[in-house]
Amino acid sequence: MHKLCxxxxxxxxxxxxxxxxTIRIKDIAEEAxxxxxxxxxxxxxxxxxxxxxxERILNVMKKLGYERNIVASTLxxxxxxxxxxxxxxxxxxxxxxxxxNGIQDGIQAVQHFGVKMTPYLFDIFSEADFSxxxxxxxxxxxxxxxxxxxxxxxxxxxxxxxxxxxxPNVMINTNLHNESTLSYIGPDSYQSGLLAGxxxxxxxxxxxxxxxxNLSKGSTNAHHLLEKEEGFRDYFRTKPNSQIxxxxxxxxxxxxxxxxALFLDNLLHxxxxxxxxxxxxxxxxxxxxxxxxxxxxxxxxxxxxLIEQNIQFLGQNKINFLINQxxxxxxxxxxxTLFDHFILRKKILLNQFLPLDIIVKENHMYHQHxxxxxxxxxx
Amino acid sequence: MHKLCxxxxxxxxxxxxxxxxTIRIKDIAEEAxxxxxxxxxxxxxxxxxxxxxxERILNVMKKLGYERNIVASTLxxxxxxxxxxxxxxxxxxxxxxxxxNGIQDGIQAVQHFGVKMTPYLFDIFSEADFSxxxxxxxxxxxxxxxxxxxxxxxxxxxxxxxxxxxxPNVMINTNLHNESTLSYIGPDSYQSGLLAGxxxxxxxxxxxxxxxxNLSKGSTNAHHLLEKEEGFRDYFRTKPNSQIxxxxxxxxxxxxxxxxALFLDNLLHxxxxxxxxxxxxxxxxxxxxxxxxxxxxxxxxxxxxLIEQNIQFLGQNKINFLINQxxxxxxxxxxxTLFDHFILRKKILLNQFLPLDIIVKENHMYHQHxxxxxxxxxx
DNA sequence: CAAAAAACTGTGTGCGCACACAGTTTTTTA
DNA sequence: TAAAAAACTGTGTGCGCACACAGTTTTTTG
Numbered sequence: 002m003h004k005l006c007x008x009x010x011x012x013x014x015x016x017x018x019x020x021x022x023t024i025r026i027k028d029i030a031e032e033a034x035x036x037x038x039x040x041x042x043x044x045x046x047x048x049x050x051x052x053x054x055x056e057r058i059l060n061v062m063k064k065l066g067y068e069r070n071i072v073a074s075t076l077x078x079x080x081x082x083x084x085x086x087x088x089x090x091x092x093x094x095x096x097x098x099x100x101x102n103g104i105q106d107g108i109q110a111v112q113h114f115g116v117k118m119t120p121y122l123f124d125i126f127s128e129a130d131f132s133x134x135x136x137x138x139x140x141x142x143x144x145x146x147x148x149x150x151x152x153x154x155x156x157x158x159x160x161x162x163x164x165x166x167x168x169p170n171v172m173i174n175t176n177l178h179n180e181s182t183l184s185y186i187g188p189d190s191y192q193s194g195l196l197a198g199x200x201x202x203x204x205x206x207x208x209x210x211x212x213x214x215n216l217s218k219g220s221t222n223a224h225h226l227l228e229k230e231e232g233f234r235d236y237f238r239t240k241p242n243s244q245i246x247x248x249x250x251x252x253x254x255x256x257x258x259x260x261x262a263l264f265l266d267n268l269l270h271x272x273x274x275x276x277x278x279x280x281x282x283x284x285x286x287x288x289x290x291x292x293x294x295x296x297x298x299x300x301x302x303x304x305x306x307l308i309e310q311n312i313q314f315l316g317q318n319k320i321n322f323l324i325n326q327x328x329x330x331x332x333x334x335x336x337x338t339l340f341d342h343f344i345l346r347k348k349i350l351l352n353q354f355l356p357l358d359i360i361v362k363e364n365h366m367y368h369q370h371x372x373x374x375x376x377x378x379x380x
Numbered sequence: 381m382h383k384l385c386x387x388x389x390x391x392x393x394x395x396x397x398x399x400x401x402t403i404r405i406k407d408i409a410e411e412a413x414x415x416x417x418x419x420x421x422x423x424x425x426x427x428x429x430x431x432x433x434x435e436r437i438l439n440v441m442k443k444l445g446y447e448r449n450i451v452a453s454t455l456x457x458x459x460x461x462x463x464x465x466x467x468x469x470x471x472x473x474x475x476x477x478x479x480x481n482g483i484q485d486g487i488q489a490v491q492h493f494g495v496k497m498t499p500y501l502f503d504i505f506s507e508a509d510f511s512x513x514x515x516x517x518x519x520x521x522x523x524x525x526x527x528x529x530x531x532x533x534x535x536x537x538x539x540x541x542x543x544x545x546x547x548p549n550v551m552i553n554t555n556l557h558n559e560s561t562l563s564y565i566g567p568d569s570y571q572s573g574l575l576a577g578x579x580x581x582x583x584x585x586x587x588x589x590x591x592x593x594n595l596s597k598g599s600t601n602a603h604h605l606l607e608k609e610e611g612f613r614d615y616f617r618t619k620p621n622s623q624i625x626x627x628x629x630x631x632x633x634x635x636x637x638x639x640x641a642l643f644l645d646n647l648l649h650x651x652x653x654x655x656x657x658x659x660x661x662x663x664x665x666x667x668x669x670x671x672x673x674x675x676x677x678x679x680x681x682x683x684x685x686l687i688e689q690n691i692q693f694l695g696q697n698k699i700n701f702l703i704n705q706x707x708x709x710x711x712x713x714x715x716x717t718l719f720d721h722f723i724l725r726k727k728i729l730l731n732q733f734l735p736l737d738i739i740v741k742e743n744h745m746y747h748q749h750x751x752x753x754x755x756x757x758x759x
Numbered sequence: 760c761a762a763a764a765a766a767c768t769g770t771g772t773g774c775g776c777a778c779a780c781a782g783t784t785t786t787t788t789a
Numbered sequence: 790t791a792a793a794a795a796a797c798t799g800t801g802t803g804c805g806c807a808c809a810c811a812g813t814t815t816t817t818t819g
Contacts, residue, residue, distance in 0.1 A: 074777075
């Protein structure tokens with residue numbers, strides 16, 4: 002098989018014609034003077050092979066550079082990998098459309114390798130529904146769990162049960178590693194806070210203040226919000242001469258525009274030096290909706306995620322920056338990670354931090370419905 | 381096969397158990413009362429099938445929702461797709477490391493589907509070498525050409541020859557569509573100019589000037605540089621009250637730091653209101669190297685691409701913004717596009733514009749050696 | 760209207776691998 | 790030392806498809 006060096010250039014310039022033919026199990030068997038069955042046993046570690054032959058076979062495999070033919074292997078294997086997807090229902094929070102789309106794309110990409118999935122969607126505001134759906138999922142005995150463990154307590158329970166059933170999991174969005182977690186896929190929250198600090202800072206003068214606003218309800222797993230806050234504060238800590246004051250608030254009733262408007266109006270009058278707002282999740286559009294147009298335009302507003310409402314306000318210059326956490330990718334990579342694990346049998350990275358994209362009016366169009374932006378195989 | 385609706389939620393909640401079994405050619409044949417050979421002939425349009433049976437088969441296929449099993453198909457097909465890669469040698473311009481790495485990753489991803497490639501690297505400053513390598517490539521009769529058509533005249537010649545030989549091409553970096561071009565993959569140059577305008581504007585005050593600097597040698601296909609300039613100018617045109625003056629220069633001897641330093645020193649003295657520099661390609665590091673440290677820190681500098689030298693200066697706050705044209709992706713998608721065409725036999729988009737990522741100190745780490753960031757299959 | 764040509768159709772083999780099962784050799788046991 | 794058990798090894802089949810080739814029916818030709 003035509004091999005390239007990893008980073009050394011120039012590439013060797015073998016002709017196509019010179020490309021060696023693929024090494025099959027049969028070739029190994031012949032070279033080692035055994036049957037294909039024995040080679041197969043060695044490859045799959047099924048035992049029942051004498052030490053002598055095993056070593057001989059392994060040597061030949063190395064010498065000839067054997068690589069399993071995934072295509073043939075998949076065809077012969079003839080089995081199905083079933084993934085249970087446990088995510089919030091996008092109907093209860095539009096943010097989750099993107100991860101689901103990513104998952105769908107991923108499944109489509111690897112469906113012919115026998116990877117299937119079933120979604121179990123829960124109300125993002127209901128711990129009970131989460132547990133319900135989780136139990137449902139486990140009862141169907143999937144091969145793996147793709148989960149956003151939003152509720153700390155309930156998630157830990159579910160993950161324990163899954164571990165007992167020997168069902169590995171991949172986490173997206175929120176990190177909550179346990180023993181059978183193959184990988185966490187999501188943003189590095191601390192770093193995204195740092196980045197938000199820098200972006201907000203572009204529009205602030207010395208002595209002005211920045212508002213850090215958490216729009217979330219009590220029970221949600223708020224760990225990553227705290228990390229964002231830490232990063233945000235650290236940004237300004239490392240720039241002591243920036244003299245920016247940070248004011249932090251949590252606000253629960255974000256879906257009630259009137260209440261939010263009242264809250265913000267009060268706050269901005271009390272603290273007239275607030276010139277920028279950092280909303281720590283995807284709900285910045287609620288803030289803009291609750292602000293008078295001119296106020297929104299004058300403030301620097303930094304938020305997260307390319308959901309439709311946010312993008313609209315970005316176009317109107319009411320939101321200045323959006324940090325894209327690549328939620329589509331989270332879903333896509335979640336599926337691909339399981340593919341890597343089950344089909345390609347690759348070692349999986351325990352943490353897969355996704356890029357943080359800075360989105361302004363001029364480049365948002367490339368990041369929507371961002372299909373076809375995530376590799377595959379890598380044997 | 382388990383099918384999901386494209387965007388409508390909630391997903392249907394079929395159990396794993398309810399998932400229908402895959403439809404094989406054999407199933408179609410039985411249902412239509414013909415042999416598998418006849419079905420095969422219809423699927424591949426090989427003719428020699430009576431109209432009556434053909435229609436019956438097509439109907440059954442539609443009814444049962446037949447989808448070709450790519451895995452089995454690939455195995456049986458047992459052929460090789462050979463891609464000739466015609467790019468500048470990274471030894472002559474480090475920018476090209478990334479596309480090549482992307483190509484390499486792509487090849488690795490689909491090698492088991494029989495996709496192979498041979499690189500033909502040319503000196504980026506030599507039209508003759510380009511033509512040489514191109515001829516070499518064509519002489520090897522590849523199945524497709526993956527090409528960066530940097531030299532206008534020579535490229536057109538090569539592409540004509542390729543067309544005569546019935547070799548389709550995919551272009552990256554530079555757009556030069558001809559009849560047998562499957563797709564252009566690269567940035568939307570105009571849009572990247574617009575974006576550069578906005579980024580530079582963050583640091584400029586009214587009445588100040590911006591320098592637009594082309595660091596390239598004469599014969600290179602400069603079309604996309606002009607488009608960038610157009611976008612850049614248009615950004616400030618749409619903000620008439622920004623009152624930013626744009627000064628444009630071309631400079632050829634960029635690799636000679638002394639000459640460049642002299643040129644810049646002169647210019648900045650003559651035009652003291654220059655507060656920002658926009659370098660229209662990946663060579664912004666040359667500018668920083670040629671500037672005194674304090675000058676570099678005071679100026680707003682916007683450039684392109686995450687090559688090592690640029691990133692270093694980004695970390696030192698000497699370059700303020702880099703626009704990432706996703707050159708890695710260009711290579712990766714180039715391979716994937718050919719895979720889609722030859723193996724999956726999909727319709728290919730004529731233009732695949734890549735996202736423009738805004739890179740600052742705080743998020744550059746996610747964009748280096750950006751493997752695994754591009755989907756696959758999508759049947 | 761028979762023979763030749765053309766149009767059509769079915770069967771069989773191989774792609775590389777996974778796994779079941781039968782067959783063989785070696786070791787253990789009584 | 791023979792029989793039973795354990796350890797080891799080879800062969801054969803099927804995964805779903807592509808394609809060659811042989812076989813059959815229909816149409817054309819002289």
